[in-house]
Amino acid sequence: MRKPILEILSHEEQRLLLDLLFTQQYALELVRCEIADIENGDKQVDAKRYQQLLRLYDRLLQET
Amino acid sequence: MRKPILEILSHEEQRLLLDLLFTQQYALELVRCEIADIENGDKQVDAKRYQQLLRLYDRLLQET
Known part of the structure; x- marks a missing residue:
């Protein structure tokens, strides 16, 4: 994780990025992509983050 | 802009998306891509948003 850059951006800039997304x-x-990388073993994350990603994926699938 | 989906996501989910980004x-x-679409005339945005995008692009270029 590259926290620093996220901390540096203003709330408005973060919103703008999310809006573009x-x-x-x-x-x-x-x-x-992130879930695929984890499941292929290309990326290591803890179980909590993996669960968060799966939940977010389901939410986005329902909402978008 | 598709505000509703952004409003629906929790702060934690928004952070997770930004982190993946x-x-x-x-x-x-x-x-x-967004700036290119605007400059090619494929996307219409107001001058304020265009300026915000240019500023954000410069920031990301410096910081990443």
Whole structure:
């Protein structure tokens, strides 16, 4: 995780990025790729984060 | 803009998405694409948003 850059951005900049993510309809793909990397063993994350990702994926699938 | 989905997500879910955006190093590309769409005339935005995007792009370029 590269926390520093996230901390540096203002709330408005973070909102702008999230907004682009949805207007470009890339949010679901972003989460799907991450889950695939984890399940392929290309990326190591703890169980909590994996569960968060699965939950977020389901939410996005329902909402978008 | 598709505000509703952003409003529906929890703060934690929004953070998770932003974190993925940076770990997958896609943030700069996301903003770059949006600016290109605007400059090609494929997308219409107001001047304020265009300025915000240019500023965010410069920030990300410096910070990432």
